Amino acid sequence: MGASKLSGMQKQVLSLYRGFLRAARSRPTEDRKRIEMIVSTEFRHNSKEVDRKNFQYIEYLLRLGTKQLDQLKSPDIVSLSSIKVVTSKT
Amino acid sequence: MASGLIGRLVGTKPSKLATAARLIPARWTSTGAEAETKASSGGGRGSNLKTFQIYRWNPDNPGKPELKDYQIDLKDCGPMVLDALIKIKNEMDPSLTFRRSCREGICGSCAMNIDGCNGLACLTKIQDGSSGTTITPLPHMFVIKDLVVDMTNFYNQYKSIEPWLKRKTPASVPAKEILQSKKDRAKLDGMYECILCACCSTSCPSYWWNPESYLGPAALLHANRWISDSRDEYTKERLEAVDDEFKLYRCHTILNCARACPKGLNPGKQIAHIKQLQR
Numbered sequence: 001m002g003a004s005k006l007s008g009m010q011k012q013v014l015s016l017y018r019g020f021l022r023a024a025r026s027r028p029t030e031d032r033k034r035i036e037m038i039v040s041t042e043f044r045h046n047s048k049e050v051d052r053k054n055f056q057y058i059e060y061l062l063r064l065g066t067k068q069l070d071q072l073k074s075p076d077i078v079s080l081s082s083i084k085v086v087t088s089k090t
Numbered sequence: 091m092a093s094g095l096i097g098r099l100v101g102t103k104p105s106k107l108a109t110a111a112r113l114i115p116a117r118w119t120s121t122g123a124e125a126e127t128k129a130s131s132g133g134g135r136g137s138n139l140k141t142f143q144i145y146r147w148n149p150d151n152p153g154k155p156e157l158k159d160y161q162i163d164l165k166d167c168g169p170m171v172l173d174a175l176i177k178i179k180n181e182m183d184p185s186l187t188f189r190r191s192c193r194e195g196i197c198g199s200c201a202m203n204i205d206g207c208n209g210l211a212c213l214t215k216i217q218d219g220s221s222g223t224t225i226t227p228l229p230h231m232f233v234i235k236d237l238v239v240d241m242t243n244f245y246n247q248y249k250s251i252e253p254w255l256k257r258k259t260p261a262s263v264p265a266k267e268i269l270q271s272k273k274d275r276a277k278l279d280g281m282y283e284c285i286l287c288a289c290c291s292t293s294c295p296s297y298w299w300n301p302e303s304y305l306g307p308a309a310l311l312h313a314n315r316w317i318s319d320s321r322d323e324y325t326k327e328r329l330e331a332v333d334d335e336f337k338l339y340r341c342h343t344i345l346n347c348a349r350a351c352p353k354g355l356n357p358g359k360q361i362a363h364i365k366q367l368q369r
Binding site: 050054056057059060063067 | 147149152153154155232233234240242
């Protein structure tokens with residue numbers, strides 16, 4: 001029952017997502033909801049847009065996410081916010 | 091750059107001043123006047139074209155990385171690879187991304203792989219001739235964009251060897267410098283000049299296969315710099331910290347590091363010194 005065996009990369013993505021949610025748990029409720037909203041929209045957007053075979057880009061996003069997670073875990077960081085940027089494909 | 095200024099002067103000032111303005115660049119630099127004539131002739135008269143194949147990958151439009159061709163007139167460009175890269179970025183493709191700072195080989199920002207050899211772009215002369223030059227980022231490093239690589243692992247390894255003076259006893263004259271003889275200071279020559287450009291570490295095949303566990307020639311060179319420093323009192327602890335199957339002994343004296351170093355240092359020799367001290 002359930003999904004077929006997950007690949008190593010898929011497991012990494014899921015553990016990163018879990019890491020973000022755990023980091024959000026240690027924050028006050030207001031911040032926690034905002035972090036969860038940003039992280040879940042980002043992950044869902046990328047899962048739809050990014051090709052499953054594009055390993056280089058997925059690894060790049062994983063490394064970026066791990067760095068952001070390490071920053072978020074630090075007690076000096078107050079909150080997480082995101083801006084929508086429209087990139088012109090020139 | 092000078093030709094751009096000429097264009098603006100000619101466009102805005104009255105014709106009387108325009109002729110004077112056209113005389114000025116001839117006095118400033120000869121290349122400015124040459125650039126004008128070259129622009130008018132269309133690069134026909136004695137132009138020395140060279141093709142640069144540059145690794146491109148954009149995380150905003152991610153696809154497969156590719157080698158893009160750019161043609162540069164060497165007569166119109168400085169002698170170093172960095173001059174060519176800046177010229178391409180200014181005139182042909184502003185999206186080309188690379189690190190650079192001092193343009194004189196002291197900061198180590200512009201380290202990249204030029205024609206298969208690691209080096210600093212600001213110190214590597216463009217090879218004269220019609221054959222193209224291939225410019226790629228430092229090998230076996232994660233690419234952030236075009237020629238910019240992720241150096242965090244490299245810097246963390248440097249941090250891990252604790253590259254600062256550590257003492258158990260206070261200085262003999264408190265609040266004054268800790269004295270060191272000239273002979274002891276001479277022991278540090280060949281190690282203190284390292285600019286942490288990462289050319290050596292990224293040329294080491296052993297570092298390619300074990301980047302997380304092997305410290306790499308640059309970090310080990312600095313480890314030896316602090317081990318050999320007569321003022322440092324934690325020598326034994328430093329040696330024990332490095333004495334590890336992976337951290338130190340992944341070095342198999344391949345000596346690509348000494349070949350790649352743009353400052354002419356020999357990290358392999360310093361690593362051999364550490365191995366010798368380990369008993």
